[in-house]
Amino acid sequence: MITGKSIDRLRVGDVAEFAKTVTETDIYLYAGITGDFNPAHVNEAYAKNTFFKTRIAHGMLTAGFISAIIANQLPGPGTIYMKQDLSFLAPVRIGDTITARVEILELNSEKNRVRLKTTCKNQDDVMVLEGEGLVSPPKAAKS
Numbered sequence: 160m161i162t163g164k165s166i167d168r169l170r171v172g173d174v175a176e177f178a179k180t181v182t183e184t185d186i187y188l189y190a191g192i193t194g195d196f197n198p199a200h201v202n203e204a205y206a207k208n209t210f211f212k213t214r215i216a217h218g219m220l221t222a223g224f225i226s227a228i229i230a231n232q233l234p235g236p237g238t239i240y241m242k243q244d245l246s247f248l249a250p251v252r253i254g255d256t257i258t259a260r261v262e263i264l265e266l267n268s269e270k271n272r273v274r275l276k277t278t279c280k281n282q283d284d285v286m287v288l289e290g291e292g293l294v295s296p297p298k299a300a301k302s
Contacts, residue, residue, distance in 0.1 A: 163235020165299035175233035216251040224259035237297030245290040
């Protein structure tokens with residue numbers, strides 16, 4: 160069984176990233192899975208009359224890229240996501256390449272908690288999302 164890093168293997172300042180180009184398919188799949196069919200995401204005729212002038216990706220779709228890092232890289236498989244604060248700073252459009260980043264800010268060994276800085280930037284280095292997360296990494300394997 161693959162497990163992520165236990166708290167004793169983590170260090171403040173550890174970083175992991177994940178990049179993905181957002182497609183129209185991503186937006187429609189996310190809408191279908193969540194039931195969020197806001198026309199700002201799925202209706203170009205409607206979206207042309209909004210502040211953004213085109214459809215934008217769901218903010219939580221972008222936030223999901225952070226979850227991918229936590230689940231797969233840092234701390235990795237077996238990690239329990241406990242809390243996430245988010246600020247959505249700029250729109251994500253179809254075709255944008257988003258780089259999500261997780262950085263360890265604090266380790267609490269007694270409670271097995273890790274506080275994370277979480278960000279997403281687009282291909283132009285514009286911060287589209289920032290926040291802070293709290294996770295519980297997997298326990299160390301018993302020998």
